[in-house]
Amino acid sequence: IKSLAKKAGKSAKTVNAGAVLGAGIMGGGIAYQGASRGTSMVMKDINQDALELGLSEASKLLNKQLDRGRIKGCDMAKILNSIVPSLEYSALAHVDAVVEAVVEHPAVKGKVLAEVEEAVGDNTIITSNTSTISINQLAKSLKDPSRFCGMHFFNPVHRMPLVEIIRGENTSDETIATIVAWAAKMGKSPVVVNDCPGFFVNRVLFPYFGGFTKLLADGVDFERIDRIMEKQFGWPMGPAYLLDVVGLDTAHHAQAVMAEGFPERMAKEGSDAIDLMFENKRFGQKNGHGFYQYT
Ligand code: NAD
Numbered sequence: 001i002k003s004l005a006k007k008a009g010k011s012a013k014t015v016n017a018g019a020v021l022g023a024g025i026m027g028g029g030i031a032y033q034g035a036s037r038g039t040s041m042v043m044k045d046i047n048q049d050a051l052e053l054g055l056s057e058a059s060k061l062l063n064k065q066l067d068r069g070r071i072k073g074c075d076m077a078k079i080l081n082s083i084v085p086s087l088e089y090s091a092l093a094h095v096d097a098v099v100e101a102v103v104e105h106p107a108v109k110g111k112v113l114a115e116v117e118e119a120v121g122d123n124t125i126i127t128s129n130t131s132t133i134s135i136n137q138l139a140k141s142l143k144d145p146s147r148f149c150g151m152h153f154f155n156p157v158h159r160m161p162l163v164e165i166i167r168g169e170n171t172s173d174e175t176i177a178t179i180v181a182w183a184a185k186m187g188k189s190p191v192v193v194n195d196c197p198g199f200f201v202n203r204v205l206f207p208y209f210g211g212f213t214k215l216l217a218d219g220v221d222f223e224r225i226d227r228i229m230e231k232q233f234g235w236p237m238g239p240a241y242l243l244d245v246v247g248l249d250t251a252h253h254a255q256a257v258m259a260e261g262f263p264e265r266m267a268k269e270g271s272d273a274i275d276l277m278f279e280n281k282r283f284g285q286k287n288g289h290g291f292y293q294y295t
Contacts, residue, residue, distance in 0.1 A: 011174045012181035015039055015096040015125075021112055023047075023054030023085070025247065025286060026129055027101035029157030031083050032058040036065075036158075037186045040082040042091045051085040058083055061158055089119035097182060099151050101129040104253040109133065110141035117142050125175050127151035131202055131250065132257040135168040135195040145170035151179055152199060153188070155245055163188040164199050197261025198254070206258050206266065209251065212239035213272035222273075222291050243274065244290035252278035 018034050019042035020027045031043040031054060045051050062079060065071045071079075084091060092098060098120060102112050109128060116126055126148045128138055139145035150166025163183040167176055176192060183190035193200045215225060226238025243251055251274050259266045277283075277290065284290030 012177040013096065013123075013125075013174070015178065015182040015185070017095045018042070018182070019044060019092050019095040019098045021045075021098065021100045021116060022102040023050045024101065024103075025155060026153060026157065027099075028054030028057045029155070030099050030101060030129065030153055032061055033153075033157050033186050033188075035079045035082045036062070039182070039185065040084070042084045042086055042095060044086045044089070044091060046087065048087065051087070055080070055083060055085055089115060092116065092119045092124075093121065095120060095124055097125040097127065097178065099127050099129050099153075104131060104133065104250050104257075106133050106137065106257075109138055113138060113141045113148075117144070123147070125149075125178055127179060129153055132198050132254040132261075134197060134261070135166045135171075139168045139170060146172040147175050149175050149179055150195070150199065151183070152201075154201070161187075161189045162201070163190045164201060165190050165192045166195050166199055167192055168195050198258045202254060202258065203262075206255060209239060209243065209255070209274065210266070210268065210272075213274060216273045240291035243277075244284035244292055244294075247284050247286050248274060248277040248290060249283045249286075 016039060018039045020030045021044050023043050023045040027043060031041040034041040035058070043051060043054055059080060062071065062076045066073065066076055098116055100109060100112055100116065102108055109130060113126060113128065120126070126142065128135065128150055129152055130138065130150060131152065135150045139148050142148050145168060149168060149171045150164065152164040152166065154160035154162055165176060165179050165183065180190045180192065198206060212225060216222060222240040226240050229235050229238035237245070255274055259268065281287070282289045285294050288295035
């Protein structure tokens with residue numbers, strides 16, 4: 001991290017104005033994190049309800065900080081006002097960097113990234129919060145891939161320190177340095193990784209979910225697995241709860257991309273519990289129904 005910070009110091013540009021595409025679990029969290037650490041954030045979605053939900057989540061997190069005496073009422077108002085919700089691309093005209101955080105579909109992301117490139121200035125850095133899709137593949141949607149890289153936050157954004165910064169084959173050093181510095185400004189620990197499906201963390205996590213779904217197929221109860229992993233093994237959450245937090249729709253898409261990228265390691269025979277949950281629209285905490293019930 002030290003050498004990255006040094007390199008970042010050399011050629012990094014400061015991101016004062018940022019934007020996030022998608023106001024869902026991740027987009028809302030990234031907008032909050034950026035705004036609470038001094039970056040004004042445009043939050044763009046195609047859905048007004050999503051924008052309102054994103055803002056209300058930010059407001060909830062700020063209220064918690066207020067209750068704990070970590071911020072003052074005036075800071076809360078200032079931070080909330082620095083998140084600007086929008087349904088229009090024109091709001092992106094003057095930002096220094098963008099994080100794309102729309103649904104995990106290569107075609108949707110490709111289209112959105114191309115639209116973003118048309119909407120922003122020539123020097124704006126464009127990043128994607130994709131969990132699994134190749135950065136080189138996404139870069140093909142852009143005219144200038146040198147100003148594009150992955151910026152992969154983890155859920156919940158305000159609590160998870162790690163951000164994977166993914167270097168594509170055409171990403172410039174200045175792009176990496178600027179995004180490393182922005183992640184550090186947001187209070188995060190950036191790690192630069194090479195491009196491949198799943199990058200670093202999901203290459204570790206998805207084989208673990210694969211082990212979990214195989215145990216379920218063997219007839220082991222998911223709550224028992226969670227209890228053992230949490231109470232006896234000591235992890236903060238078991239795999240079923242973690243999947244509910246991640247979102248079963250996101251996990252389902254991610255799993256397919258990983259299987260395509262690493263068929264020899266990640267392909268599975270037939271459906272597993274993640275497919276089943278997805279088909280039954282049990283998306284986890286985001287819609288109140290997952291392995292556990294939240295409503
Ligand atoms: P989500 O379903 O909660 O939110 C996606 C949002 O994108 C929705 O509000 C939707 O209205 C919006 N959207 C769809 N098309 C759009 C468009 N054309 N323009 C603007 N907004 C659009 O999804 P999420 O869980 O926040 O995931 C978003 C991205 O972050 C995905 O790429 C996912 O893989 C990645 N990610 C997710 C997690 C996680 O734990 N959920 C963790 C790390 C990374």
